[in-house]
Amino acid sequence: xxxxxxxxxxxxxxxxxxxxxxxxxxxxxxxxxxxxxxxxxxxxxxxxxxxxxxxxxxxxxxxxxxxxxxxxxxxx
Numbered sequence: 561x562x563x564x565x566x567x568x569x570x571x572x573x574x575x576x577x578x579x580x581x582x583x584x585x586x587x588x589x590x591x592x593x594x595x596x597x598x599x600x601x602x603x604x605x606x607x608x609x610x611x612x613x614x615x616x617x618x619x620x621x622x623x624x625x626x627x628x629x630x631x632x633x634x635x636x
Contacts, residue, residue, distance in 0.1 A: 561607055561608075561610060561614065562611050564578045564579040564580065564607060565607050565608055565611065566592060566606055568580060568603075568604060579607055580603035580604065580607055582601065584600070584601035585604075585606060585607065586603070587599050
């Protein structure tokens, strides 16, 4: 997700698929250029939120697994 966030313009210029191209990140109306730019920025903001959420959950899971390992096997 972080990669897609950083490559929105390049992917658009090169015709590559990016996470923000999926319907979940699109609004029903994108009629003007400034509106499209606003929608793109909104999609990037939502993508970054999801990337940060995913990272937080992975870090929490990792911490719990380390704690469980230590509880079963002693310190690392």
